[in-house]
Amino acid sequence: MIKIWCYHYISRLELRDGLFHDESINRQVGxxxxxxxxxxxxxxxxxxxxxxxxxxxxxxxxLIGSAIVVLLVLGLIAGGSAALAALGPGATPVNVIWSLMGLLLMPTITLILWLVSLLMPGAGAPWFGRIWQTLLNRFIGRSDLLDAWHAWLDTTRQSTTLRLWMGLMSHLVWFALLLGxxxxxxxxFSLRHYTFLWETTWLSVDVFVSLATVIGAPAGWLGLSIPDAKAIAASGNQALVDPVVRMQWANWLVGAIAVLGVLPRMMAGAGCALVIWSRLRRQKxxxxxxxxxxxxxQIRHDVGTQLPDGPPGEADRFEPVDRIPANQQDFSGSVVVGVDMTALPDWVSARPGLGVVDDRDSRQEVFARLEEYxxxxxxxxxxxxxxxxRGSVSLVRDLSGKAGQARVYLQPRASGLQRDELWQGKLVESGLLAPLQDQAQATAWLQGELA
Known part of the structure; x- marks a missing residue:
């Protein structure tokens, strides 16, 4: 991330104060x-x-790390306080369903809302993510790090990772809260004596037996012993003092929160981090x-002013470095470029070619060459x-603006499937000349024999 951050930071400074000029750096990178x-x-x-x-x-x-640590500590403290409030002082039995809802209801609702927001580009950022950003804005807003902070924000916005960063912070805080x-x-459970029960006025025993069995299944996956159907039914409205049953209910409660609360937040945070890493890695x-x-x-100018080393008195025999492309071709005359193709046709291979534009990197490289020559x-x-x-026609139009004259040649398919009329209509509609559909015409146009 540091490289793309450097670009946004330097660009902010140069857009405000003017371009920095370091000839040695320009020559080196060029x-x-x-x-x-x-x-x-x-x-x-x-x-x-x-x-x-x-x-x-x-x-x-x-500062970002400090803000994260502050939120994580607050999350651990809040989670511990919520757990003590849900369990009570131990003098009265713990209502297992009520305690579980008190600890998992809000984290589960916010997690579902976050998952839904992934399908809604205009949705707001997660709560704790906004708190995290507010803390950073408060720390940095009036300091000499303002440009550096804005460069970091520019980096996240350009890579469309700002919401993911805020989501990651939110997941980390919820993770800390549930872990606490x-x-x-x-x-x-190690230092106090607790008994457990469930209570109801309307619902039947079978409903709670089924519900408790389903919720307790994750604790069983962890190898923890949980109450069976008989113990669950016997715990209704009156707590059992049997030490084995009390331990099983404690396992049930801890296992449910760990698997249904802590684990989803850990997975969501890891997913955000992976997507952020992937997008930042591809950002250019x-x-x-x-x-x-x-x-x-500026780079081309500084590279062009340096001539290659040669015999004394014969430097005038060399061209400037930036005018000699790597493949030793002259791109100032007639040039061929392909769009969304596997390869250029064989009959143009003898002419200067820029290859095929089929992804972001090739597009940037071709446009840089055209801008140069x-x-x-x-x-x-x-x-x-x-x-x-629309995308292919727009690309053709942009390429056409990088040369003195530009024409489009429709390469026929071996299968015979052609959409010449569609291409002609779209090109003319975009203000371009009708495409060339004959190889002889294309060759004549490249040689300057056809207007």
Missing amino acids: QAHAVASDQLVERACCLAQTKGLLAQYSQIRH GVVTMLAA PDPQTAYAQAVLA RPERLLIVVDGGQTPD
């Missing part, structure tokens, strides 16, 4: 990385290190923003048998 997004991230990390800004990242992490309840009950800056384009232009002619090859959707 020569070491070909992908524009990688250049942006590495430059930001190098600048953050040279300017001593990484210490602020450590301080933000420390379990630990307190274990201590109370968008090189198409105005800020990113300005930074990339601005070719005179760009032939965009698409699968003529594929239905033109």
Whole structure:
């Protein structure tokens, strides 16, 4: 996370104060990385290190950790207090169903609401997550760490993990609260004498026997002895003093809270952490923003001013480094690029090609190349048998704007399935020229023989 945080932190500072210029860093990242997004991230990390800004990242992490510890301690204390209140002083029998509801009802309801909120993008954040963020805003809001904190928020928003972070904090607090309840009950059952019963005015004994058996099943999975149907029926309205039955009811209560309360929160928190890690790992800056384009232009300029080492007096025989792509092709004339295809057709393999755009990384790399070389002619090859959707047409339109002239060629499928009319209608509707449907026409256009 620290790398993408560095990018957002440096971008906030540069958008406010102007671009930092370090020629050595620009040359280093420009020569070491070909992908524009990688250049942006590495430059930001190098600048953050040279300017001593990484210490602020450590301080933000420390404050986040401190806020978590505060909430966890409060959760443990609250859970212990709730358990003691549910059990009572021991002078009167413990109503097992009532005590269980007092400890599990609210955590279960909030967990269900959180699961429902996953299907509702506009739903609010979990309670304890909002409390956690409020604590951090209170600590950081008026300090010199404000930009660093906002960079952290930008990182979570860009990766769509802010709600997941708040959900993780909420699950951790509920986990601590329930765990505190379990630990307190274990201590109370070890030091106090408790008896257990269940009470009802309307419901029959069979209802409670079935209910207690189902709820007690998780405790049985843990290897704990639980009351059987006979003991459950005998515990109604009058507590049994048999030590074995009392121990079984204590196991029943502890096992139910551990499996039905603690375990779901632990699993939900682990799920949030896994998704957060996965999204942050894939997050990369968008090189198409105005800020990113300005930074990339600075990098290209600084790389281009350095000439490769050569024999004395013959440096004029070399081109600037940023004008020599890795595959030694000239991308300033006629260039070919494919969209959502397995591979470019064989007949264009002899011409400068940028490959196929089929994912986020390839899109960023192709756009960076086009922005750098601005070719005179760009032939965009698409699968003529594929239905033109909004995303593919939008991508073709964006690619067309990166060259002097651009045309679309519909590559026919071997199966014969073609959707030429659909493509033509969508392209013309988007303000583009009608597609080329003949290989000879496409070749002539690339050679400048066809307008």
